[in-house]
Amino acid sequence: xxxxxxxxxxxxxxxxxxxxxxxxxxxxxxxxxxxxxxxxxxxxxxxxxxxxxxxxxxxxxxxxxxxxxxxxxxxxxxxxxxxxxxxxxxxxxxxxxxxxxxxxxxxxxxxx
Amino acid sequence: xxxxxxxxxxxxxxxxxxxxxxxxxxxxxxxxxxxxxxxxxxxxxxxxxxxxxxxxxxxxxxxxxxxxxxxxxxxxxxxxxxxxxxxxxxxxxxxxxxxxxxxxxxxxxxxxxxx
Numbered sequence: 001x002x003x004x005x006x007x008x009x010x011x012x013x014x015x016x017x018x019x020x021x022x023x024x025x026x027x028x029x030x031x032x033x034x035x036x037x038x039x040x041x042x043x044x045x046x047x048x049x050x051x052x053x054x055x056x057x058x059x060x061x062x063x064x065x066x067x068x069x070x071x072x073x074x075x076x077x078x079x080x081x082x083x084x085x086x087x088x089x090x091x092x093x094x095x096x097x098x099x100x101x102x103x104x105x106x107x108x109x110x111x112x
Numbered sequence: 113x114x115x116x117x118x119x120x121x122x123x124x125x126x127x128x129x130x131x132x133x134x135x136x137x138x139x140x141x142x143x144x145x146x147x148x149x150x151x152x153x154x155x156x157x158x159x160x161x162x163x164x165x166x167x168x169x170x171x172x173x174x175x176x177x178x179x180x181x182x183x184x185x186x187x188x189x190x191x192x193x194x195x196x197x198x199x200x201x202x203x204x205x206x207x208x209x210x211x212x213x214x215x216x217x218x219x220x221x222x223x224x225x226x227x
């Protein structure tokens with residue numbers, strides 16, 4: 001059973017546009033929600049993360065919006081650039097715990 | 113040093129070969145992990161080591177054998193693999209056993225091809 005559901009599977013955005021990726025979860029014990037960015041041939045790299053006591057977190061062009069009641073969170077990439085083209089994974093973890101539950105990934109392509 | 117270093121970066125092996133993947137970190141992290149990632153899929157957890165002891169084995173076939181010789185080093189020994197084992201093998205480490213507490217660092221992975 002997929003603990004974290006992610007959509008869309010792929011996304012094409014024009015340069016300068018806004019990229020939005022959505023995730024939903026069921027387990028209310030989750031208390032940490034990171035987003036990972038992965039380029040081909042590389043390992044995932046932490047992009048930004050949020051905890052459920054905060055509804056929004058912004059770091060540069062990247063923003064996480066978190067809706068605890070709906071059990072949903074999303075990544076917004078403002079002013080998307082071709083260098084943002086990568087696969088993005090949302091994830092969730094809980095304490096105590098030892099692993100991340102990953103979403104299925106979104107392949108983002110930003111066209112010039 | 114804030115990196116997890118994996119070697120080799122690429123490995124091609126036959127189904128009768130024995131090979132090992134190596135992972136090293138010098139961040140003082142006491143939890144280390146092996147993941148397997150197929151193309152266009154999320155990483156799948158294989159093994160977790162906590163304080164050099166195997167704490168989780170996610171029903172991984174015995175042809176994969178992990179080893180943690182010390183707190184900085186993690187190996188994955190491979191023997192009699194199948195072509196479907198071809199994947200990107202990722203190592204990760206975290207400072208605490210709860211990855212959300214202090215973050216989680218992935219290596220760049222070993223691209224394994226079984227022929």
